[in-house]
Amino acid sequence: MKGQRTRASILQHAVDLASVEGLEGLTIGRLAEELGMSKSGLFAHFGSKEELQLAAIESAGQRFIDTVMRPALEAPRGYPRLVAICNSWLDYVRRRVFPGGCFFAAASFEFDGRPGMVRDAVKKQMDDWFGALERAIRMAKDEGHLEADVDPAQLAFELNALFFGANFAYNLRHDEEAFARARRAIEQRLESVRRYDVPPAPSRRAAARDFVD
Amino acid sequence: MKGQRTRASILQHAVDLASVEGLEGLTIGRLAEELGMSKSGLFAHFGSKEELQLAAIESAGQRFIDTVMRPALEAPRGYPRLVAICNSWLDYVRRRVFPGGCFFAAASFEFDGRPGMVRDAVKKQMDDWFGALERAIRMAKDEGHLEADVDPAQLAFELNALFFGANFAYNLRHDEEAFARARRAIEQRLESVRRYDVPPAPSRRAAARDFVD
DNA sequence: ACATTAAACGAACGTTCGTTCTATTCTGCG
DNA sequence: CGCAGAATAGAACGAACGTTCGTTTAATGT
Numbered sequence: 001m002k003g004q005r006t007r008a009s010i011l012q013h014a015v016d017l018a019s020v021e022g023l024e025g026l027t028i029g030r031l032a033e034e035l036g037m038s039k040s041g042l043f044a045h046f047g048s049k050e051e052l053q054l055a056a057i058e059s060a061g062q063r064f065i066d067t068v069m070r071p072a073l074e075a076p077r078g079y080p081r082l083v084a085i086c087n088s089w090l091d092y093v094r095r096r097v098f099p100g101g102c103f104f105a106a107a108s109f110e111f112d113g114r115p116g117m118v119r120d121a122v123k124k125q126m127d128d129w130f131g132a133l134e135r136a137i138r139m140a141k142d143e144g145h146l147e148a149d150v151d152p153a154q155l156a157f158e159l160n161a162l163f164f165g166a167n168f169a170y171n172l173r174h175d176e177e178a179f180a181r182a183r184r185a186i187e188q189r190l191e192s193v194r195r196y197d198v199p200p201a202p203s204r205r206a207a208a209r210d211f212v213d
Numbered sequence: 214m215k216g217q218r219t220r221a222s223i224l225q226h227a228v229d230l231a232s233v234e235g236l237e238g239l240t241i242g243r244l245a246e247e248l249g250m251s252k253s254g255l256f257a258h259f260g261s262k263e264e265l266q267l268a269a270i271e272s273a274g275q276r277f278i279d280t281v282m283r284p285a286l287e288a289p290r291g292y293p294r295l296v297a298i299c300n301s302w303l304d305y306v307r308r309r310v311f312p313g314g315c316f317f318a319a320a321s322f323e324f325d326g327r328p329g330m331v332r333d334a335v336k337k338q339m340d341d342w343f344g345a346l347e348r349a350i351r352m353a354k355d356e357g358h359l360e361a362d363v364d365p366a367q368l369a370f371e372l373n374a375l376f377f378g379a380n381f382a383y384n385l386r387h388d389e390e391a392f393a394r395a396r397r398a399i400e401q402r403l404e405s406v407r408r409y410d411v412p413p414a415p416s417r418r419a420a421a422r423d424f425v426d
Numbered sequence: 427a428c429a430t431t432a433a434a435c436g437a438a439c440g441t442t443c444g445t446t447c448t449a450t451t452c453t454g455c456g
Numbered sequence: 457c458g459c460a461g462a463a464t465a466g467a468a469c470g471a472a473c474g475t476t477c478g479t480t481t482a483a484t485g486t
Contacts, residue, residue, distance in 0.1 A: 002483065003433065020326040024238060028474065040476085041434040049474060100326035109322040112384035113233040113313035123385055130386075157378060157394045164381065165374025171325035172336055173343075181370045192405075215453065216463065241444065253446085254464040262444060 007045045010035060011059040014052060019060075020100035022110050023053050023118060050117060057121045060103040061128075068092045069132060078143035079194065082136045086159065086186050090179050093167050101171040104129070105164050130156055147193045155193070162186055220258045223248060224272040227265060232273075233313035235323050236266050236331060263330060270334045273316040274341075281305045282345060291356035292407065295349045299372065299399050303392050306380050314384040317342070318377050343369050360406045368406070375399055 013035055018026040028049060032042040046052040068088050075084035093102055100106060104125055111119040134152040141150055166182035169175040226248055231239040241262060245255040259265040281301050288297035306315055313319060317338055324332040347365040354363055375395045382391035 001432090006433080022235065022237065022323060024235065027472080029472065038435050039474085040436075043475070044433075047475095101322075106322045106325075108381055108385045109314075109319045110235060112319075112381065119385075126386060153390075154394055154397065157382060157388075157391075158375070158398045161374045161378025161381075161395075161398075162371070164377055165370060168321055168325065168374075168377065169370060172321045172332075172339060175370075177366075178370075181367055182374075184367065185371045185374075214462090219463080240442085242442070251465050252444090253466070256445070257463075260445095 003045065006037075008059075010042060010045060011055055014056045015060045015063065015103060016099050018053075018056050018100075019098035019103045019106060023056065023107055024110065026053065026056065028052070053118050054121050057107065057118070057125060060098070060107075061125050063097065064092075064104070064129075067097050077136075078140045079145035079190075082140045082145075083190065085133065085136055086163075086183075086190075089163050090166060090182055093163075093170060094179055102164070102167045105167050130160065133159060145195055147195055150193045155189075158189060159186060162189075216258065219250075221272075223255060223258060224268055227269045228273045228276065228316060229312050231266075231269050231313075232311035232316045232319060236269065236320055237323065239266065239269065241265070266331050267334050270320065270331070270338060273311070273320075274338050276310065277305075277317070277342075280310050290349075291353045292358035292403075295353050295358075296403065298346065298349055299376075299396075299403075302376050303379060303395055306376075306383060307392055315377070315380045318380050343373065346372060358408055360408055363406045368402075371402060372399060375402075 010031070014026060014031055017031060017034070021027075028043055029039055032039045035042065046055060069085070072081065072084040072088040075081040104122065107122045108126060111122050130153075133156040137146070137150065137152040137155050140146045141148065141152070162182045162185050166178045169178035169181070175181075223244070227239060227244055230244060230247070234240075241256055242252050245252045248255065259268060282298070285294065285297040285301040288294040317335065320335045321339060324335050343366075346369040350359070350363065350365040350368050353359045354361065354365070375398050379391045379395035382388040382394070388394075
């Protein structure tokens, strides 16, 4: 019972720390010190560093779903939801949901060249993320909000690239315009494949209004 | 004299190793072992790990210039050169100029959340890279190859995002279509701001022909 | 309240980290 | 050839790493 609670609070800190120092730079000693507990006591919750890393990835994934995807999924399916996901993603970096920037962008570039279970777990999270993104795009097509010849995988690739690009420009280069640039690019890209002659549906808004701050 | 040579060969290995393990995961003991020399002998060339990291960044920057920028700068200035840079960049990842993918993408995401000289050095490399990219875009504008209202910083942001996105998709997700996707997106983006009524210049080619494999 | 189980501790393990010495070997120049 | 100086090796340092152990504290169920 109590173990569950401490484990959860350990993971919260672990995820925050890893987003700054990296999953490999995440160290048991430092984590224990910051939490005011012993190395061995903390260690017992996981059994190995790798298990801690895997649990941290899982926890970060949950936080991402809660703070980025869940709110965006409340927007009506189709074009509005797709735009909501984009805005939600950019906001998630600006709001510093992870103090070191996007946890998964960092983890991806840290483990993209090494084998192992950690790398596999990171890859799975990204596959899931792309799956969700492509699903939102496909829905927008099905709703008749996007041109029929749109390739969901292609568009998801481009949107994700712009997200990561914004994360990079904001965190490393301290480019305050990073989000404005990303939003501009995303809006232009989405508008280029948007259908306005929605077959049976009524509701429609001015394009730029979707991209609120 | 001899020191210069060994130092250079150390840095070659260091850069390769760091592109896989990260600049922090780059360890003096392992590097020395792989090179068949003693830790202390290797260490003496740099004086500290941070100096080794800084030298590795410098060396990686030189390799990038030699293998990516220099060849592309032989294309005629303007639109062709801009396209050449894009193709050269994508090729640089596919050819595995750095065995762990783009050295600077990895370093950027590793150090984007920490202070220090290493982070500053990475940032400087990226600033230089963006400077070169924006310069190529501005030249294309000056040559009358791009619309006059093109914002070089905005376009550079988008191109870089697509580059990093391709690097990510290829190395982590093993997406064989990553380069095709990036090229498609880049071509579409560049075509959208391309001018065909070049004022005084004669030479012109079919758009898609620039994007050769 | 007490017995049982879970949770956290503190000390120590062997290893590797970056770093500092001193001693030895090699190299290039007069 | 010989000698100065550079280059490398080797041993050792304290600190931190992940991990294991036996013990003590705290929570739980009855």
